[in-house]
Amino acid sequence: MTTKVLAIDDSRTIRNLLRVSLEGAGFEYHSACDGVEGVEQFADVEPDVVITDINMPNMDGFGVIETLRNGPNRTTVPIIVLTTESGADLKARARTAGATGWIVKPFDDSSLVSVLRRLTGHVV
Amino acid sequence: MSTNSIRDTFFEECEELLEALVEGLSAMEENAEDMDVVNAVFRAVHSIKGGAGAFALDRLVSFAHTFETVMDKVRSHELKVDEELMLLFHRSGDQLADLVEAARDDREPNAESEATILKELEAHLGDADREEAFSFDAVTLDFDAAPMPIDLPEPEPTLRRFDIRFHPTPMLYANGHEPLLLFDALAELGTLTVQADLSHLPEFDAFDPNDAVIDWQLSLETSEDETVLHEIFEFVDALCDLEISVRDEDAPAPMPPEESPAPPEAAEPVTETAAPVVAKTTEPPEAKTPPKQSAPRDEPRGPRPTLRVDLERVDRLINTVGELIINQAMISQRIEELELPAVAHLTNELEAYKLLARDIQEGVMAIRAQPVKPLFQRMSRIVREASEATGKKAKLVTVGDSTEVDKTVIERLADPLTHMVRNAVDHGLEPPAKREDAGKDPVGAIRLSASHRSGSVFIEIADDGAGLNRARILEKAIEKGLVSPEAELSEQEIDNLLFLPGFSTAAEVSNLSGRGVGMDVVKNAVAALGGRVSIASVPGSGTTFTIVLPLTLAVMDGFVISISDQTMVIPIASIIETIRPNRKDLHCIGTDGQVISVRGSYVPIVDVARNLGLSGGETTTGSGVLLLVSTESQGLTALRVGAIHDQRQVVIKSLESNYGAIPGVSAATILGDGKIALILDPDELVKLNPAAPFLPLASTPRLELRHA
CATH class of the missing domain: 3.30.70.260 (ACT domain)
Structure with a gap:
């Protein structure tokens, strides 16, 4: 079984980095470049885990989490916030919105994979 | 995808983000209350920071972080944007661009300005923010230092x-x-x-x-x-x-199994x-519907979908299209040679083929075309820096920045344009006090405009300064021995002195423009692109430099002409008018000079064959055709050629790599009959001294006579 990841980030660089890390760790990688597209893709891809940036055009990360958690297709799939900020209030806000966990940028491969593994049970 | 190519993508993305940043900052200048704009600026800086972190570009990260934190305060209405802060944002944007560039080229950024700007940015932050900036780094490091344990721990005695x-x-x-x-x-x-x-x-x-x-x-x-x-x-x-x-x-309590x-x-x-x-x-994913698409998708869904293509592939395509056009010309020629009875549909099909080839060519050229906007945007930084360095006030106005120009042209235009914009501020604009005395806005305007006109690209750099000081220019040129003191020069000729090598008008070399680069370098750079520069200046109201460039570097429209017994091509863009001379309009001057009167003014005639050193020439008065061209060195000139045979699109084949620069010839092309024809450069052509070695022996004695 492969674990499907949907990464939502407006930065091509970050998407590329995620792709390399995740495909290398055996995940099936999908991506979207803003919140609106992310929510659309979610319905198409049916991922096992979502990674989302916070600062994005059209719909930000909080919007993504709230839509996925409370929208018509509400889901309990793990949603990981990818953020440059590590402030407690941001984490609290993300958690209130329904985020499962967070990864602080810059991330290194092993911590990213271990977080994903812990939240999805993916076997490397 | 290797780490290196991800790094490359990062810098590519940075360029886009920096463009968006500059654009956003300009928009903020119009309306700093527009939160969409402020958010866009914030995001641009934020994304640069995010990516930079991944490559451990610490300096970039920390600068972007401070910049972003101040921007965030604007976002949360804690900070009001005034003129001063706006300027600081612009400078921070410039500094960010510098840091990105330094990181890309692996060189040291300008630490001095970085420190100054950082200090100014930090002045807008409270203590709490500064604390946060510190903890940001600390936490990041922490996270890196302690990755989640994945491996089973070594069994140690202290259980x-x-x-x-x-x-x-x-x-x-x-x-x-x-x-x-x-x-x-x-x-x-x-x-x-x-x-x-x-x-x-x-x-x-x-x-x-x-x-x-x-x-x-x-x-x-x-x-x-x-x-x-x-x-x-x-x-x-x-x-x-x-x-x-x-x-x-x-x-270490052993765990009893019953427990x-x-x-x-x-x-x-x-x-x-x-x-x-x-x-x-x-629930096992096997039970779920199979994935709808097996290939992972990473195509960004922007407002306009784009495709990244290796430039080399495009150039290969352009080359092939060039061959196609030559091939089309050859087929036309062959059919003509067959002297078939007029077959209407063959002619029609051929015409359609011609049009299609041209469409393909235009389409391919459009791939290489890029808007001048990023280039123009870069100039706003130059204006800012130049005005800072000179103590003048200047703003940049851009017009037509969506005008598209060949990518190579844009790349090679960056340096000349930078120089001209810098000059415009440094030499063109007056100091604020002087401007006020003259009843002008103390803030000078540098106007950068681009447009397409009759198959060429026009780029204008205009200032609203005092205009060229022609007396001073002439004086300087005489002083430097560039013109003789007795010479009587027209205003246009004086203006053109600026383009002479080694000419500098600044009374003292300023620390800005005086970098050993003169307008001659600008002129050469533009000429290398097949274009030309001209000056128009009105005392008291400013100077305008106009750069005219061909739309493409690969194909051009030309007249196929005969000179002596040779077939050559002359660019249509350079020809103002063709004249079949009337004997009564021709006048002789001196021993062998000739002029023609065109609507009341006398225009010197240059015999192309003679200037190129081809024997014979069209010396017989009244024969041949005159092509009226405007040249920089001697203004309006009539070029005498044997005859005009055709007007057609020709593919430019450079000669320089094989033959070096040939005076009077810019390139070559292949004609429909497979023969090679030289493409003439009128500007250089008229400068050729007929007394040069090309001169046919027959006319040498005449010249000696003249000297005697």
Whole structure:
């Protein structure tokens, strides 16, 4: 079984980095470049885990989490916030919105994979 | 995808982000209250920071962070944008661009300005923000230093027993957590026993699938520190009641098997039956619908979908299209030679072929075309820096920045344009006080405009300064021995002195423009692109430099002409008018000079064959055709050629790599009959001295006579 990841980030660089890390760790990688597209893709891809940036055009990360958690297709799939900020209030806000966990940028491969593994049970 | 190419993408993306940043800042200048604009600026800086962090570009990260923090204050209305702050933002944008460039080229950025700007930015921050900036780095480092343990720990003698009471809230499940996975993570640290407390389990009728009804009692024997345990529970911290305690047994208590009735696996069935929400996420994916697309998608869905193509492929295509056009010309020629009876549809088809070839060619050229906008945007920085350095006030106005120009042209235009814009501020604009005296706005305007006109690209750099000081220019030129003191020059000729090598008008070399680069370098750079520069200046109201460039560097429209017994091509763009001379309009001057009167003014005639050193020439008065061209060195000139045969599109084939620069000839092309024809450069042509070595022997004695 492969674990499907949907990464939502407006930065091509970050998407590329995620792709390399995740495909290398055996995940099936999908991506979207803003919140609106992310929510659309979610319905198409049916991922096992979502990674989302916070600062994005059209719909930000909080919007993504709230839509996925409370929208018509509400889901309990793990949603990981990818953020440059590590402030407690941001984490609290993300958690209130329904985020499962967070990864602080810059991330290194092993911590990213271990977080994903812990939240999805993916076997490397 | 290698790390290097990801790095390349990062810098490519940075360029786009920096463009968006400059654009956003300009928009902020119009309306700093528009939160969409402020957000866009914030995001641009933020994204640069995010990417830079991944490549450990610490300086870039910390500068972007400070910049972003100030911008965030604008976003939250804590900080009001005034003129001064706006300027600081612009400068910060420039500095960010510098840092990105430095990081890309692996060189040291300008530390001095970085420190100054950082200090100014920090002045807008409260103590709390500065603290945050500090902790930002600290936390990042922490995270890197302590990756989550994945491997089983080495068995060490100091085993400790932790008792963990874990009581999730419904929110824990709703947020996508799975207790089983947490237990798995704990099990990796040592020996784990799990006991589920089912005492809160309701009757089946009263069962709420969204409620959290199971508590767990765990016992972990591990050599790991307690903080490692807390790290595992990091994400669920506020979503559960959690108690972790160390059992007071100093001795490594061996775990009696009867004390652990539930091995770790035992937790699984319990969770699955008791918490359907959890069970759903562990449902094997085989049961789900197969993935709709197997290939991973990473195509950004922007407002306009784009395709990244290797430039080399495009150039190869352009080359092939060039061959196609030559081939089309050859076919036309062959058909003509067959002297077939007029077959209407053959002619029609051929015409259609011609049009299609041209369409393809234009389409391919459009791939290489790029808007001048990024180039123009870069100039705003130059204006800012130049005005800072000179103490003048200047603003940049751009017009037509969506005008598209060949990519190579844009790249090679950057340096000349930078120089001209710098000059415009440094030499063109007057100091603010002087401007006010003259009743002008103390803030000078540099106007940069681009447009397409009759198959050429026009780029104008205009200032609203005092205009060229022609007396001073002439004086300087005489002083430098560039013109003789007796020479009587027209205004245009004086203006053109600026383009002479080694000419500098600044009374003293300013620290800005005086870098040993003169307008001659600008002129040469533009000429290398097949274009030309001209000056128009009105005393008191400013100077305009106009750069005229061909739309493409690969194909051009030309007249096929005969000179002596040679077939050559002359660019149509340079020809103002063709004249079949009337004998009465021709006048002789001196021994062999000739002029023609065109609507009342006398225009010198240059015999192309003679200037190129071809024997014969069209010396017989009245024969041949005159092409009126405008040249920089002697203004309006009539070029005498044998005849005009055709007007057609020709593919430019450079000669320079094989033959070096040939005076009077810019390139070559292949004609329909497969013959090679030289493409003439009128500007250089008229400058050729007929007395040069090309001169046919026959006319040499005449010249000696003249000298005698």
